[in-house]
Amino acid sequence: MKWMPTCRDTTELVSRAMDERLAFGERLAMRMHLAICRNCSRFAEQVQEMRRLFRIETGDETGAGLSDEARHRIETELQKKLES
């Protein structure tokens, strides 16, 4: 990693930091860039916000359920299995 990462490099570091612990040098480089770059700090906030939103429990009661065809097909398969 270069001394001062570009925005593109920084998005990669920000993304990886959400999944594992960065090496010391990487973390430092990322923080330095974030400190001076408004675009990248917004990117960092927004990807964190996306994670938060994804993990809100929706109860999974919204949205379409199984189609009639699928339901029928699965019922047939279950019946076959029961009879075998």
Place this chain on the structure above:
Amino acid sequence: MDSLDASRWLDDHGDYLFRVARRQLHSDELAEDAVQETLLAALTARARYAGDASTRTWLTAILKHKIVDCIRRQVREVELPHDADGEEDVDALFRQDGHWAEPIRPWGNPQAEAELGQLRRALDDCADRLKPLMAQVFSLREAAGMETEEICKELGITPTNCWVLLHRARLFMRQCLELSGFSGAGA
């Protein structure tokens, strides 16, 4: 009794299982297959099911394995996006010198339940538009909360591959949300 149990599973939990699977697999067809496999496996395992968890919890636990199995099959069948897949799209987001091509605008701070629901739908729609494998890995990480190490182990992909997929998915998801009008929402 047995046959009654099995058809009740489908009636009582079929739609729920389908929605859970649909959100992870981003495909109606794959989600239907996962539900079918889950119920067939449950039928085989029902003698061992001690009944200490609710039926739905038990079925959902089986479903989660079936979802990972399904994604693992996808990984084997689909060429892994090493560098080629999506690279051009990433290029378009940045200038030659590595700066953002377009400024990143701030997001609003949606608090209302209705706004959150809308956002959640926008997120799901955007995730559906990612390349299938990218969407699946992204959902395992962000929605299911699996650790990358676990994802790599389960799917047999390298950590580097995983990070490349997640980095691209996050770039595209952020942009998709902005394009779908989220930018400035609730501000």
